[in-house]
Amino acid sequence: MSMPVVIEIADSHVNQEIFDEVFNYLVSVDERFSIYKKDSEITLFNEGKIPKLNLSEDMKEIFKLSEEMKNKTDGFFDIFFDGKIDPSGIVKGWAIYKASLILRKKGFKNFYIEIAGDFEIAGLNIEGKKWAIGIRNPFNKKENIKIVYLTDVGIATSGTYENGEHIYNPKEKNKATEIESITIIGPNVYEADCFATACFAMGKNGIYFIERQPYFDGYMIDHEGIATFTSNFEKYVKKN
């Protein structure tokens, strides 16, 4: 799980130790779950070197949560792929959520934790206002095409990468994906993350799926630059 991590804490009693504790926790998650590490628990499990009974509690929890999400999304979310288990789609959001519990346990109420565009958002920013999060323009990463004002929610975005550094190629428009990106907001980042992954795989039907989920909202962008969003999404666009 090699991704940029950002933590911002607005509480006045913030100190260096809490950052160290949270970053160390995330490093330990990476060491357990990264399929790119030769000695990680997941790599060893995929190679058949660890029996299921001997897996750590965290690994068992991830398998159990993955199974639940697979059922909730009619199989669109699935960590089993190409003969191997790759839990990175669920571990990212889960790790953010667990890290946020570390902060809350230490009495922090105003912060966000981000890993690669997914956030757990708590309380208010340093100005005492809801955290202002931009939704990136999938066609131009220097722009934001929506600003949402958030408190005590998780937000996750799934999308294609093809328009990142490269010039947008209209011939690639008809590749496997039906949509450019989908952003999900809900009570926690780990479900938002799984739903974002699943909804992206569902293509244009994903936004209908999210509309049916109580407590979750979505903002989907298609290849033509048209956004379709859930009926309650607009509450997040208000500053107060």
Add this chain to the structure above:
Amino acid sequence: MKKFVLSAFVLLSFGFYVIWLNNSNSSIDLSVPVATDSFGGTKNTFNLSSNSSNNSNQQTTPSNSNQNEIPLSTTFITTSIPVTQKNGTYNDGEYIGDSIFAYSDYIQVKVIISRGILTDIQFVQYPKSGRSGRISSFSLPTLKQEAIKAQSANINAVSGASYTSPAFIQSLSSALVQAKA
């Protein structure tokens, strides 16, 4: 509770409708209200069998002209289940209607005739809600649309799809250790 009442109302109303048709037709018309999207998703197509008469009756929901809202149309799909008529009544038995794909899921109903009259209507396939497979209501969703446009407000952070970079980067915001004013 609201979903149950709505579903019950739907079932009862077309139950009465079917009973009304009883004396005049030799086939049962099942009208199933479904939602379709009007902006051309290729997956939301209807799957009607070739020997059914189909008579779709488009009704659009009232749209709120103050908002850029795309109302989803209500389409009443009529499909015929051939049922042998005898002396003005139906033959007893269970009959299953066509499976219709709508609102990104399948809907299929079964009617039960006993003593020549409709006694029950059941769902064979129904739109499952994400969490537990309960029958979802037929309430029409009001998804909204807009063209995306660059925004220029001050922000704290950005959510976007990102690459998996080879390096594990940690960064701290410079405002982190400032005391809250």
